[in-house]
Amino acid sequence: MSTSQAAVIGLTHRASEDTGHGHRGPESKSIVVPYGFWLFVLSDIVLFSALFATYASLAHATDGGPTSRELFSRPTAGVETLALLLSSFVCGLAMIAARHRNLAWTQIWLLVTGLLGFAFLAIELREFASLIADGAPPQRSAFLSSFFTLVGCHGAHVTCGLLWIGTMMAQILAKGFQPHIMRRLLCLSIFWHALDIVWVAIFTLVYLVGTLP
Amino acid sequence: MTEQDRQRPDVAPGEPHDSLMSETISYVVGLGFALILTGLSFWVASTPLLWGPGVATGLVVLAIAQMGVHLVFFLHITSGPDNANNVLALAFGVLIVFLVMIGTIWIMGHMNANMGVGADLMNLQMQH
Numbered sequence: 001m002s003t004s005q006a007a008v009i010g011l012t013h014r015a016s017e018d019t020g021h022g023h024r025g026p027e028s029k030s031i032v033v034p035y036g037f038w039l040f041v042l043s044d045i046v047l048f049s050a051l052f053a054t055y056a057s058l059a060h061a062t063d064g065g066p067t068s069r070e071l072f073s074r075p076t077a078g079v080e081t082l083a084l085l086l087s088s089f090v091c092g093l094a095m096i097a098a099r100h101r102n103l104a105w106t107q108i109w110l111l112v113t114g115l116l117g118f119a120f121l122a123i124e125l126r127e128f129a130s131l132i133a134d135g136a137p138p139q140r141s142a143f144l145s146s147f148f149t150l151v152g153c154h155g156a157h158v159t160c161g162l163l164w165i166g167t168m169m170a171q172i173l174a175k176g177f178q179p180h181i182m183r184r185l186l187c188l189s190i191f192w193h194a195l196d197i198v199w200v201a202i203f204t205l206v207y208l209v210g211t212l213p
Numbered sequence: 214m215t216e217q218d219r220q221r222p223d224v225a226p227g228e229p230h231d232s233l234m235s236e237t238i239s240y241v242v243g244l245g246f247a248l249i250l251t252g253l254s255f256w257v258a259s260t261p262l263l264w265g266p267g268v269a270t271g272l273v274v275l276a277i278a279q280m281g282v283h284l285v286f287f288l289h290i291t292s293g294p295d296n297a298n299n300v301l302a303l304a305f306g307v308l309i310v311f312l313v314m315i316g317t318i319w320i321m322g323h324m325n326a327n328m329g330v331g332a333d334l335m336n337l338q339m340q341h
Contacts, residue, residue: 052314056314078251082251089240204254
């Protein structure tokens with residue numbers, strides 16, 4: 001089939017240079033790698049949606065134990081939200097600095113991103129510790145099991161992200177802004193922004209809707 | 214679609230813009246919107262001025278709006294022709310998320326309501 005025939009029946013991809021038979025070849029690695037990572041992040045969000053659904057189903061199954069209204073503090077959730085949002089913003093600044101090959105600012109912004117993420121994690125762990133000390137451990141009720149699974153899974157992701165940020169800082173220092181380092185950096189920023197998106201759902205459903213009067 | 218659009222290759226998700234000014238503005242505007250929406254969420258949840266039963270729905274709407282802000286201003290997912298693959302993947306993800314969440318909440322809610330036991334007994338059954 002000629003290219004013009006393919007164009008008439010809608011087989012071509014954009015302009016006529018692509019015959020629809022792989023003629024133009026695959027996209028460059030700088031597109032394919034972040035796109036593949038984007039697919040992973042979306043499937044990770046699907047995993048979180050299952051945990052959200054579980055939490056929503058079990059939120060009132062408290063077995064006569066403490067309820068979400070008694071346990072959760074809005075100010076704490078507010079500080080956590082602010083820390084993670086600023087962390088996501090600063091991660092964007094680090095990406096801009098990296099794009100302009102500015103080593104010092106890339107490292108500084110990545111460090112600030114990591115420190116804000118660490119602050120978020122520290123507040124979350126303190127909250128978990130105080131819940132467990134106050135007689136609300138995961139084994140207390142189905143509600144608490146699903147709460148620790150959902151929020152703990154997000155916290156585990158943040159922990160992985162922090163390790164990744166540290167790794168990238170070391171790799172940028174050792175290898176400079178090579179194309180494969182830039183790809184990894186872009187994947188890291190996608191991951192970090194996605195974690196903030198999941199947290200928006202958590203603070204709304206768990207900490208705000210869960211503490212409505 | 215102009216000739217220029219056709220020539221432009223696809224962009225990766227999260228890829229910042231070309232100019233320093235426009236990408237910095239994008240992140241700052243995104244942060245501003247996100248802060249406003251977060252503040253609004255916390256205000257809506259605590260104010261006595263609003264109709265009580267509608268507050269939860271309002272909070273969910275605010276959360277979805279904020280997710281949109283993050284996607285557009287931080288992850289640079291746009292409706293442009295160079296973003297078609299990214300948007301289609303996102304649309305499929307959102308479809309699955311809605312199926313899982315609404316399906317589960319709907320079915321589990323009806324099971325609780327229709328199984329013929331009182332809420333207290335169902336509460337007991339769902340503890341393990």
